[in-house]
Structure formats: structure tokens, C-alpha cells
Amino acid sequence: MVVGDVTTGTEVLVVGAGPAGYVAAIRAGQLDLDVTLVEKDAYGGTCLNYGCIPSKALITATNVAHEAATAEEMGIHADPAIDLAGMMDWKDGVVDQLTGGVEKLCKANGVSLLEGTARFADENTVRISHSGDGQGSESLEFEHAIVATGSRPLEIPNFEFDDEPVLDSRQALALESVPDSLVVVGAGYIGMELASVFAKLGTEVTVIEMLDSILPGYDDDLKRPVKQRATELGIDFEFGYTASNWHDRDGGGIRVVADPAEQAAADGGSEARRATQSTDETADGTKTAPDERLEFDVENVLVAVGREPVSDTLELSAAGVETDDGGFIVTDTRARTNSDHIFAVGDVACEPMLAHKGSMEGKIAAEVIAGEPAAIDYQAMPAVVFTDPEIATVGMTESEAQEAGFDTTTGQFPFRASGRALTTGRTDGFVKVVADDGDGFLLGASIVGSEASELVAELGLAIELGATLEDVATTVHAHPTLSESVMEATENALGHAIHTLNR
Known part of the structure; x- marks a missing residue:
């Protein structure tokens, strides 16, 4: 490409080089399409x-330190010294290796790489602005476009990320020193993952959540071990509150002010974060409906209330592409927008915001452009929360299956009955499967426990292939492994589990 006030062309334009965009570009290159990938950042x-990679690197590193420091039961006595700079260097090395690999893979598959910010000029042209003095801009004409611009953290009133003590997840993952104290606003998956990281680094952590429990959208039996573990780590929770403001304190640090969520909503709080609070006690023993203002003296505040699609920078109206009220680009089952030659994939297209979902959509978009009979199917889409312990789900929950008209049967196996789990010292959690009571076809599964993120893959494959409880139960699983728990859960649903009482 020639930088300057010129116009060049490409068969397929991909905007954004995240997991959705670079996968789409590579797949399109494999299908012998002429592809240009535009990325403004990295x-x-x-x-x-x-996000995913640096956070999981830090989760792993802090888990190693915490497990070493708390392994007295195994006869191990240690007091690990944490070198945060060294930990961050290791994390950055992992990131550099992977991002460098993406660039090499793109080039190896014939993808042209272009750095800059793309905005639509019309339905077949984008204008690309290059950063840096004197870099200028250029026009790029395309036959097909795939928008994969991802998402960004949501800000809340009075907590702008430009303010030094206020952190988003990206800033939190790049801190040069461990804060002595931290307020985390939001008990979703990002807030809970990072709360555990900092607690294991020795930070005093308080989580503020306007709802009445952690991890909205997950069943109580999955959340309960996570909440219990977080409490054991010393994390404090304030449910039914919303962070309303903060100010500097004399002598250093900040004071974070939180108001009851109902009052904040009445005073004009964020619509996206409003909820009706109950005065009942939740399944994990948390009381809701607070009635007084709280103040927290801390070093930093991390805002992790969710993410929003990055669609407002693209000038989509120039291409006639529609978005919904939430800013998501509207697509069909083939990743097409309302404009047949423009596609959208990943976080910018729709919930859930999952990297592997975006990658799958990117492949589908490339294959559709190449004339392949491809379509999106979310039936066996896994979701993972890398808390301690991990949560993983795939397919339908029991209630979802029943609402869909299935007569269900379930099976469950607790990790406390697993020989391998006992040898790791981590026996919290279980595997649960949901199946059709008539034919035994697997409909969904949920796992909470160590290595849930790995165990869910087998169940996702089973659902994708239309496997039955009998298929999984009669598949021999190696011993001693955590994966035996998957087999035992299906056996439990059939009424003949060996290592737990049958229902």
C-alpha cells in the first residue's frame, strides 16, 4: 500500500485485528481472497x-504464589516474595509472543497489513487515517468488508478513566506497583477475576455491586463456591450499592462514595446499571436493600461494569449500515449486515462478548464471502469465567431447556468425590449435565471448579455432535483425572454413577 492521498483497492477489507478480525482475515486468505487488514492499535x-491473555497470565502467576503460601496441609511451608515488575515482564513476554505470531500468520496467509483508523466514506470505500506527524491518509475501495472493531470498557458518571486513581481493566493489568487497597466497581466476570488477582497480591479489596449477588446471569449453585472462595481471600462485598463519586484525600489516596442503588437510580443513575433490590437474603447469605451512604478510603478504584461495542468511530451511516439501540451492528446468521457486502463479527456485532465467539463468526464471514455454505450456530458456544474456582457453561441450563419444551433429566458429580481433585487439594465445585429425558441427548452442561475451562470442551463437543448421556458415560476416561467427573455426571443422570450416590 502507498501512504498518501491516493486510492487503492482490495477484495476483502477487514477492520480490526482482534480475535474476530485477524481470524477472518487469515481464513479469507486461505480461501484465496485478496485481503487487507486495518488495525489502529495492536x-x-x-x-x-x-484483556484475555494478560489477565489469565496474572491469574496463573498469582495462583502459583497463593497456592505455595497456603499449602501447609500438603506439608509445604513457604512465604513467596512477589516481584511485580518481574511478573509484569513475564506477562508482557507472553503477550508479545502471541501478537507477533498473529502478524506473522497474517503475512504467511497473504494478508496485507495496514496501520490506521478506518472510517466509511461510502458503501464501497473507507478513508484510513494514519497516526503520526506527516503520515496523512488514504482511501481504500473494497468489494466486501468485515467490521471487527471490538468493544471498550464502559465508563460511569464521575469515574472517568483519564483520572489517575480510576482504572479500567487495561490499566489495572499494567500497574507498576501493588495498591494497598482497592475498590472494584462491578461484580461481573472482569471485576471478580481482577478482584481475586489483587487479593492474592495482598491488596485489601472491596467489591461494590448494585445487584444482589456476584456474576449476574449465572445460577446460584455455580456462584456460591466463587463467593465463598472470594470471602476466604479477604474480599469484602457491598451489594445493592452504586459508586457515585470520589475525591482525593489529604495525605494521599482517595475516598470512594457509594450510595444505595435504588436511591442512585431515583437520582438519575445509569439506566444500564439499574435494578430493583430485594430485602430478602440471597442464597449466599448476602442481604440487600441498603439504606445509607458508604465511604471507602483506598488507593485506587477499578471500574468494571461492562463493555460497549466500538461502532461510533466508523461513520457507518455513510455505508448505510444499521446499529441497534445498544450500538451493536445488526447481523444475520451469516454475519451479514443490512448491506449484503458488509459483515460484522465479534463484540461489535452482538452479545455475548467472547473472543472464541468472535473467531467463529470471523471464519463464517470469510467463508460466506468466498461462496461457502456457512452459517452461525451458537448451540454449543461455551462461556468461561476465570474466577477461583472457574465457572464454565455450554448449551442450555435446566430452566432454559424446560422453557424450550424439553422434559429434562440431570446428573451431577461433586469434585469432593474425585480422586484427582483430592490430590490437587481443590475439591470445591461440581459437574452438572442436562439432557432430554426421552432420548438422552445432551442439551447443556455447567461446571464450577478447578480446570472447568478445560473440562467444558468435551461437553461442548458432545452437544455439537448430538451425543447422548450413554455416549459419554460409556467413553472410557483415564484415571485419575478430573475428566472422570464428566463421565460420572452422565452416569449419575442415567442412575448408575459409581463414585457418588445416584438420584
Whole structure:
């Protein structure tokens, strides 16, 4: 490409080099399409650079330190010294290796890489602005476009990320020193993952959540071990509150002010974060409906209330592409927008915001452009929360299956009955499967426990292939392994589990 006030062309334009965009570009290159990939920041996108990968690296590192420090029961006595700079260097090395690999893979598959910010000029042209003095801009004409611009953290009133003590997840993952104290606003998956990381680094952590429990959208039996573990780590929770403001304190640090969520809503709080609070006690023993203002003296505040699609920077109206009220680009089952030659994939297209979902959509979009009979199917889409312990789900929950008209049967196996789990010292949690009571076809599964993120893959494959309880139960699983718990859960549903009482 020639930088300057010129117009060039490409068969397929991909905007955004995150897991959705770079996968789409590589797949399109494999299908012998002429592809140009435009990225304004870093190859690999938020996931590889500022989200999934660095956060999981720090989760692993802090888990190693915490497990070493709390392994007295195994006869191990240690007091690990944490070198945060060294930990961050290791994390950055992992990120650099992966992002460098993305760039090499793109080039190896014939993808042209272009750095800059793309905005639609019309339905077949984008204008690309290059950063840096004297870099200028250029026009790029395309036959097909795939928009994969991802998402960004949501800000809340009075907590702008430009303010030094206020952190988003990206800033929290790049801190040069461990804060002595931290307020985390939001008990969703990002807030809970990072709360555990900092608690294991020795930070005093308080989580403020306007709802009445952690991890909205997950069943209580999955959340309960996570909440219990977080409490054991010393994390404090204030449910039914919303962070309303903060100010500097004399002598250093800040004071975070939180008001009851109902009052904040009445005073004009964020619609996206409003909820009706109950005065009942929740399944994990948390009381809701607070009635007084709270104040927290801390070093930093981390805002993790969710993410929003990055669609407002693209000038989509120039291309006639529609978005919904939430800013998501509207697509069909083939990733097409209302404009047949423009596609959208990943976080910018729809919930759930999952990197692997975006990658799958990227492949589908490339294959549709190449004339392949491809379509999106979310039936066996796994979701993972890398808390301690982990949560993983795939397919339908029991209630969802019943609402869909299935007569269900379930099976469950607790990790406390697993020989392998006992040898790891982590026996919290279970595997649960949901199946059709008539034919035994697997409909869904949920896991909470160590390595849930790995165990869910087998169940996702089973659902994708239309496997039955009998299929999984009669598949021999190696011993001693955590994966035996999957087999035992299906056996439990059939009424003949060996290592737990049958229902």
C-alpha cells in the first residue's frame, strides 16, 4: 500500500485485528481472497494485548504464589516474595509472543497489513487515517468488508478513566506497583477475576455491586463456591450499592462514595446499571436493600461494569449500515449486515462478548464471502469465567431447556468425590449435565471448579455432535483425572454413577 492521498483497492477489507478480525482475515486468505487488514492499535486486539491473555497470565502467576503460601496441609511451608515488575515482564513476554505470531500468520496467509483508523466514506470505500506527524491518509475501495472493531470498557458518571486513581481493566493489568487497597466497581466476570488477582497480591479489596449477588446471569449453585472462595481471600462485598463519586484525600489516596442503588437510580443513575433490590437474603447469605451512604478510603478504584461495542468511530451511516439501540451492528446468521457486502463479527456485532465467539463468526464471514455454505450456530458456544474456582457453561441450563419444551433429566458429580481433585487439594465445585429425558441427548452442561475451562470442551463437543448421556458415560476416561467427573455426571443422570450416590 502507498501512504498518501491516493486510492487503492482490495477484495476483502477487514477492520480490526482482534480475535474476530485477524481470524477472518487469515481464513479469507486461505480461501484465496485478496485481503487487507486495518488495525489502529495492536495486532491481536484487546484480547491478546489488554484483556484475555494478560489477565489469565496474572491469574496463573498469582495462583502459583497463593497456592505455595497456603499449602501447609500438603506439608509445604513457604512465604513467596512477589516481584511485580518481574511478573509484569513475564506477562508482557507472553503477550508479545502471541501478537507477533498473529502478524506473522497474517503475512504467511497473504494478508496485507495496514496501520490506521478506518472510517466509511461510502458503501464501497473507507478513508484510513494514519497516526503520526506527516503520515496523512488514504482511501481504500473494497468489494466486501468485515467490521471487527471490538468493544471498550464502559465508563460511569464521575469515574472517568483519564483520572489517575480510576482504572479500567487495561490499566489495572499494567500497574507498576501493588495498591494497598482497592475498590472494584462491578461484580461481573472482569471485576471478580481482577478482584481475586489483587487479593492474592495482598491488596485489601472491596467489591461494590448494585445487584444482589456476584456474576449476574449465572445460577446460584455455580456462584456460591466463587463467593465463598472470594470471602476466604479477604474480599469484602457491598451489594445493592452504586459508586457515585470520589475525591482525593489529604495525605494521599482517595475516598470512594457509594450510595444505595435504588436511591442512585431515583437520582438519575445509569439506566444500564439499574435494578430493583430485594430485602430478602440471597442464597449466599448476602442481604440487600441498603439504606445509607458508604465511604471507602483506598488507593485506587477499578471500574468494571461492562463493555460497549466500538461502532461510533466508523461513520457507518455513510455505508448505510444499521446499529441497534445498544450500538451493536445488526447481523444475520451469516454475519451479514443490512448491506449484503458488509459483515460484522465479534463484540461489535452482538452479545455475548467472547473472543472464541468472535473467531467463529470471523471464519463464517470469510467463508460466506468466498461462496461457502456457512452459517452461525451458537448451540454449543461455551462461556468461561476465570474466577477461583472457574465457572464454565455450554448449551442450555435446566430452566432454559424446560422453557424450550424439553422434559429434562440431570446428573451431577461433586469434585469432593474425585480422586484427582483430592490430590490437587481443590475439591470445591461440581459437574452438572442436562439432557432430554426421552432420548438422552445432551442439551447443556455447567461446571464450577478447578480446570472447568478445560473440562467444558468435551461437553461442548458432545452437544455439537448430538451425543447422548450413554455416549459419554460409556467413553472410557483415564484415571485419575478430573475428566472422570464428566463421565460420572452422565452416569449419575442415567442412575448408575459409581463414585457418588445416584438420584
